[in-house]
Amino acid sequence: MAASGQYSGVGSALTGVFQFGCAFLVSSLVAAGQNGTSLPDDYCCCGFRHAG
Numbered sequence: 001m002a003a004s005g006q007y008s009g010v011g012s013a014l015t016g017v018f019q020f021g022c023a024f025l026v027s028s029l030v031a032a033g034q035n036g037t038s039l040p041d042d043y044c045c046c047g048f049r050h051a052g
Contacts, residue, residue: 026044029044030044
């Protein structure tokens with residue numbers, strides 16, 4: 001928020017939109033790849049662990 005300066009509300013809103021967008025994308029990928037096992041969820045968790 002410090003980088004946003006006087007527009008910290010806009011920075012906060014954009015951060016929230018980005019977080020919800022990422023959550024939507026990951027949950028959609030997990031749901032699309034569902035095959036009755038926990039494998040799709042495991043792939044997403046491992047992918048984000050290595051990406052971050």
